[in-house]
Amino acid sequence: MSPEQLRKEWSCTNDRSLTFDPSKMTKLLDHDNHEMRKKFREFMSDPVMTPRYDIPLAEEREVALQRLQRICDAKFISVTDFWTNPLRIFAAHEISAIIDPAMATKMTVQFNLFGGSVVKLGTKRHHDQLIKGIDTLDDVGCFGLTELGYGNNAVEMETTAVYDKESKEFIINTPTTLAQKYWITNGAVHAKHIIVFAQV
Numbered sequence: 001m002s003p004e005q006l007r008k009e010w011s012c013t014n015d016r017s018l019t020f021d022p023s024k025m026t027k028l029l030d031h032d033n034h035e036m037r038k039k040f041r042e043f044m045s046d047p048v049m050t051p052r053y054d055i056p057l058a059e060e061r062e063v064a065l066q067r068l069q070r071i072c073d074a075k076f077i078s079v080t081d082f083w084t085n086p087l088r089i090f091a092a093h094e095i096s097a098i099i100d101p102a103m104a105t106k107m108t109v110q111f112n113l114f115g116g117s118v119v120k121l122g123t124k125r126h127h128d129q130l131i132k133g134i135d136t137l138d139d140v141g142c143f144g145l146t147e148l149g150y151g152n153n154a155v156e157m158e159t160t161a162v163y164d165k166e167s168k169e170f171i172i173n174t175p176t177t178l179a180q181k182y183w184i185t186n187g188a189v190h191a192k193h194i195i196v197f198a199q200v
């Protein structure tokens with residue numbers, strides 16, 4: 001049964017003994033972006049969003065991508081919300097995480113860690129090249145901070161970025177096993193770009 005059908009069937013919502021108005025309570029708890037949250041909840045009844053359990057890892061990854069693609073196609077989130085309405089990004093995370101935390105992790109890396117870094121740390125050149133594709137998911141990215149040996153202690157990370165004057169490029173080097181980037185969401189599949197954190 002979809003969430004919409006459940007709400008209609010749920011006798012409690014028609015119970016006269018209810019001492020408060022559920023729609024007012026929803027508004028209070030939602031706090032902001034009410035119209036967008038309402039539409040997003042209705043959208044979650046889409047069959048592709050129905051939770052599925054005990055499926056192989058490769059399929060889990062593809063399902064997460066498909067779900068995020070639907071959300072992007074419906075324009076419920078944009079990396080440019082960081083400039084215009086950051087609470088909209090939090091709202092999208094809250095609602096998505098209810099049905100699929102794996103997809104919500106993918107969403108947060110694409111729009112927050114990767115996309116947010118492009119917006120905040122990038123220049124016009126990066127913005128012109130990437131922002132549209134971040135929103136449409138044509139440019140999936142990842143965020144390479146954590147290393148196997150260092151985790152939270154990122155100041156100790158070993159990966160280096162050395163500028164090569166001849167080629168005008170940064171040469172990235174992972175000198176030891178412990179320096180390998182680890183836990184990188186979207187890194188195993190889907191990502192076409194990475195924000196690399198390294199010792200310069």
Ligand SMILES: Cc1cc2nc3c(=O)[nH]c(=O)nc-3n(C[C@H](O)[C@H](O)[C@H](O)COP(=O)(O)OP(=O)(O)OC[C@H]3O[C@@H](n4cnc5c(N)ncnc54)[C@H](O)[C@@H]3O)c2cc1C
Nearest residue numbers: 105109113142143144145146150151152153182183184185
């Ligand atoms: C689902 C998921 C997705 C992730 N995606 C990404 C990603 O896309 N990109 C990325 O870069 N990383 C990603 N990470 C990695 C995440 O950011 C790391 O888990 C984090 O950097 C912590 O590293 P760690 O797990 O090795 O923990 P550790 O650094 O080993 O920490 C373990 C515990 O020890 C504590 N601790 C550590 N050092 C100290 C200290 N010096 N003093 C006191 N306490 C300390 C910590 O607070 C923590 O409680 C992801 C992790 C998860 C679970």
